[in-house]
Structure formats: structure tokens, C-alpha cells
Amino acid sequence: MEHIPERPEIDIEYFVPDLYKEGGSYRRERVSVYRIDMQERVLITADKRKIDLYYITDMDSDIFKGYEEI
Numbered sequence: 001m002e003h004i005p006e007r008p009e010i011d012i013e014y015f016v017p018d019l020y021k022e023g024g025s026y027r028r029e030r031v032s033v034y035r036i037d038m039q040e041r042v043l044i045t046a047d048k049r050k051i052d053l054y055y056i057t058d059m060d061s062d063i064f065k066g067y068e069e070i
Contacts (some may be wrong), residue, residue, distance in 0.1 A: 003063045010061035014051055026057065028038050045048060 009032050019023040032046035042050040 004033060004035060006063075007034065008061055008063045009033075010059050010063070012034065012043075012051070012056055012060075013058040015055040015057065017055075027056075 035044040
């Protein structure tokens, strides 16, 4: 959270539910983080897309170096 003002770029993998049937697919991409809204539980990208935190399965970035895995 302390790096959000810097608009960090992170690599994320997240699940995208299929709108028409059960299931979906996983997507991996690099995004620039604009904000994390803990009330709505979404990550908001610089291009204003909202990604549900529940669906994020992996994140990686240089900003995480030095932090222990939880």
C-alpha cells in the first residue's frame, strides 16, 4: 500500500469468470496500479479497470522484494 502513490507496475494473474456459462479462464498481465479499494475489494489499474481481489491468484513486482511471503 505504501507504494501506491508511485503507480507501481506489477505482474498479476487473475481469474476471469465466463459471463455466459460456469467456469472461466486465467489471465496474466502487467498492470500499473492506480488504487486498491478495500471497501469494494478491487485493484484499480491506471486505465481504470477494476480487478476483484478475490480473483487474483499471483502478484509479482520489484516492490515486493524484501518482504516475506505470507
